[in-house]
Amino acid sequence: MNRFDRVTAILLQLQARRKVSGAALAEQFGVSLRTIYRDLRTLEEAGVPLIGEPGIGYSLAEGYRLPPVMFTREEATALLTAGKLAEHLTDPPTAHLSAAAMTKVRAVLRHADRDHLDHLAPHIQVLRPRDSGYQLPAYQQLVAAIAMRRVVHLRYQTAENEAPTTRDIEPVSLYLSRQWHVVAYCRLRQTVRNFRLDRIRELTLSSQEFAPRPDLLLLHWAAEATRRPRERVVLRFRPDALLPALVQHLHDTKHQYGWAHETRLPDGQLEMTLFIGELPYLATWLLPFAGALAIVEPPALAAPLRELARRAFDFFCGPE
Numbered sequence: 001m002n003r004f005d006r007v008t009a010i011l012l013q014l015q016a017r018r019k020v021s022g023a024a025l026a027e028q029f030g031v032s033l034r035t036i037y038r039d040l041r042t043l044e045e046a047g048v049p050l051i052g053e054p055g056i057g058y059s060l061a062e063g064y065r066l067p068p069v070m071f072t073r074e075e076a077t078a079l080l081t082a083g084k085l086a087e088h089l090t091d092p093p094t095a096h097l098s099a100a101a102m103t104k105v106r107a108v109l110r111h112a113d114r115d116h117l118d119h120l121a122p123h124i125q126v127l128r129p130r131d132s133g134y135q136l137p138a139y140q141q142l143v144a145a146i147a148m149r150r151v152v153h154l155r156y157q158t159a160e161n162e163a164p165t166t167r168d169i170e171p172v173s174l175y176l177s178r179q180w181h182v183v184a185y186c187r188l189r190q191t192v193r194n195f196r197l198d199r200i201r202e203l204t205l206s207s208q209e210f211a212p213r214p215d216l217l218l219l220h221w222a223a224e225a226t227r228r229p230r231e232r233v234v235l236r237f238r239p240d241a242l243l244p245a246l247v248q249h250l251h252d253t254k255h256q257y258g259w260a261h262e263t264r265l266p267d268g269q270l271e272m273t274l275f276i277g278e279l280p281y282l283a284t285w286l287l288p289f290a291g292a293l294a295i296v297e298p299p300a301l302a303a304p305l306r307e308l309a310r311r312a313f314d315f316f317c318g319p320e
Helices: 003-016 022-029 033-045 073-089 092-107 111-123 138-148 216-227 244-257 279-289 299-317
Strands: 050-053 057-060 150-156 165-176 180-186 191-196 200-209 231-237 259-264 270-276 293-297
Touching (some): 003 022, 022 033, 033 050, 138 165, 138 180, 165 216, 180 216, 279 299
Antiparallel strands (some): 050 057, 165 180, 180 191, 231 270
C-alpha cells in the first residue's frame, strides 16, 4: 500500500470508529507507530480536525464528514451480493433498507462500474429455503429492540403446543442457521431461550427498557454446547448403488446432520463421519439410502432405522 492509500484508509477508519489508537493502526497497516503519527499529521495539515487523547487514541471532531469515498468494483460487487442476501434471507423492511443503501452506493460509482453491476446483478441469485417464509417483519423489529434494549411482547408458536403462548422477552442476539433465531431472556420461563422467527405470530416493542445482562449470551452458548452431547457416527455409502439424484442429495444435505469428514475407500465406498445429537433425527435422513448404506458405528442407529422402515412398510404395503 502506498502512502496516499494508507492515509486515505486511516481517514476511513477514523470515520467508521469512535476512537482508534495509533498502535492499532500501525498493526493494521503493517508500519511503525512513527509512520502512523506522520500520517496523522498529514491529515491535520490537510484540515482534518483530529482529537487526540493520551492513552486512548484519536477521533474526528463531532460533525466532521467527508463525501462518500469511491468504492472499488470488487467492493461494490460484494455489497451487491450482501443486498441479495438481505433481500431473500431477512424480512421485507430490512430488504427495503438494504436496497436503499445499495442505491446510494450506485450513486457514487463510476459509470463503467455501475454498468458492471447492472450486467452482473441478474447472474447472482439467492434462493430462499422453502420453509423459511416470514409472516411478520420480525427481524428489523428485533434489531431495534436489541439496539435500544426494549422488552418485546410476543405470541409464539412452539413446536409442542397447538395454541401460541404469550410472553415477554429481552432479546440479546440474532443468528441464522436454517432459520433465523433470536436469543433472549424469557420472563415467563425466567431463563434464556432460543426463539425461531418464523414461529412468532405477533410481536410488539414495548416502551420498557431492560437492564443489560452482560454474560447472558456467553452462558447461552456454553449451555448449548453441553446440553446435547454429540455422538460419533461412521457410515459407509455405495454411490454406485444410488441414483445420481440421491448421491447429489447426500452431498447437498450432509452438513445439516453433523458432517465432519469423509474418505473414499479402495473399493469405491464412501466412508463418512458425522457428529449428531439424536440418532432418530439422523435416521430420517438415512432411510432413502437403504440398500447402499452400512452402519459402522454406533450399532444403536439400526433400531430407529428399522422402526422407520417398518412404519413405511406397514403404511404402503399393509393390507388394503
